[in-house]
Amino acid sequence: MSSNSKASARAQKAAEMRAAQNKREARRRILTIAGVLGVMVLIVGGSIGVSLLNKEDVKAAGAGSSEYGVTIGESDAPHSVVIYEDFLCPYCGQLERATRKDLARLAADGKVFVEYRPFDLLSSIADYPIRATNAFAVVLEKSGPDVAKKFHDLLYENQPSEQDPGSMTDDDLVKLAVEAGATEGDVRADIEGLAQQAWVDKATQEAADSGVKSTPTILLDGKVFQDGRTIQDMADNLMAELE
Amino acid sequence: MRETGRPLLAWVGLAARLVTGIVWIVAGGLKITQPDASINAVRAYQLLPSSVAEVVGIALPATELVVGLALVLGVFTRGAAVMSAVLFAAFIVGISSVWARGIEIDCGCFGGGGTKAGAASAYPWEIARDTALLAASLLVASLRRTRLSLDSLLFATRPAERAATEGAMT
Incomplete structure (x- = not known):
């Protein structure tokens, strides 16, 4: 063999x-x-799993069955709507402007049964949500649900901004209550003295127990309704469901 | 390991990886256990339809966490850095968009989210922060290798180096 x-x-x-x-x-x-991709998929999957396990669905009492709200319409209407709201929350004000007239009309036509449930979500900003919700409870107790609904509407029509909630004084609340139909002598002391603070706390607790974490939270026939990009979209879509 | 040929830049790359990576891990980690707040935060931008907002609200924190871990460990570094840059760019667009539309929200960057009075004053700072992090992500994406990355262990190609790293691993 050669080399x-x-x-x-x-x-x-x-x-x-x-x-x-x-x-x-x-x-x-x-x-x-x-291997690395596998680990990444596991982490993403695990994280999504943890998120889904922590997700809480809103399970609220049906319209008309809470002690902390006012209803419009008849309870045997084909649809029910529950609206959780805070008197200071600007989106609640927007929603009120976008839906109030339509909801009132549909309720009067027997198409929907609506319950408004005010509670205190934003008292970390100022005490206005507590004062306003207390005033609402006072009017509800002293003057009945019809006047309370009107008072609720007036509170949104005169909603103070989140920057200056103090612009709405207790005296202003009394004036709006009277405008809604309450008797000043019945409500003034209780509005000024936060006589229904316990009601506010319980309403707020009930909202928290139901899993309501933001306002406005709308339930259509017991299910959270949030179909829409903006409040106006949501209002339009809600009306389309109810018509 | 003299992969970049520019040792200083490799160290800067490591710093950029750690900063952006830790930001992502914190941002994602805080949100994973708060899915409802996360969905709410996405929804507050009023950019996405409701059902899409829900998917994004759940998937985004998981993505943030894994991008953060990849950056800190230096595994699939360039891909993670590109993803990180894309996310920061998206957030800058999102915050600019709410700012332009006059919507005041908590950006929900580190949990929380939803409407917040006077939030607009924070927008310039949030955009500045995200721009800096975007720049850091792009820097990492532009470097072939950074210091102390798992990539240089996993994907070492030169035999001598491979022998050395395998020896180190066992």
Whole structure:
């Protein structure tokens, strides 16, 4: 055997080894990529799983069955709507402007039974949500649901901004209550003295127990309704469901 | 390991990876256990239809966490950095959009979210912060290798280096 062919055999062997080495290398690379991707998928999947487990659905009492609200319409209407709201929340004000007349008309036509449930969500900003909800409860107790609904409407028509909730004084609340139909002597002391603070706390607790975390929260036939990009979209879509 | 040929830049890349990565881990981690708040935060931007907002509200925190972990560990570094840059760009667009429309919301960047009075004053700072983090992400994406990355262990190609790293791993 010539040294020449020995050398070429060695070269061939070396080339084979290199090829095998490259193959192992490529295989290892693919396995590594697959492994890392697998771990990533597991983390994403696990995180989504944790999120879904922590998700709480709103399970609120049906319209008309809460002690902390006012209803319009008849309870045997084909649809029911529950609206959780805070008197300071600007989107609640928008929703009121976008839906009040239509809801009142549909309720009068027997198409929907609506319950408004005010509670205190935003008292971290100012005490206005507590004062206003207290005033609402006072009017509800002293003057009945019809006057309370009117008072509720007036509170939104005269809603103060989140920047300056103090612009609505207790005296203003009394004036609006009287405008809604309450007797000043009945309500003034209780509005000024927060006589229904316990009612406000219980209404707020009930909203929290129902899983309501933001306002406005709308339930259509017991299910959260949030179909729409903006409040106006939501209002339009809600009316379309009810018509 | 002299992969970049520019050692200083490789260290800067490591710093950028750690900063952006930790931001993502914190941002995602805080939201994963608060899905309702997260969905609410997405919805507050009033950009997405409701059902899409729900999916994004659940999927985004998980994505943030995994992008953050990938950046901190330095695994699939460039892909993670590109993803990170895309997310920051999306947030900048989102915040600019609510700012332009006069909507005042908590950006929901680190949990929370929803309407917030006087939030507009925070928008310039939030956009500045996200722009800085976007720049850091792009820097990482532009570097072939950064310091102390798992990628250099997993995908070392030079045989000598591979032998060394495998030795180190076992």
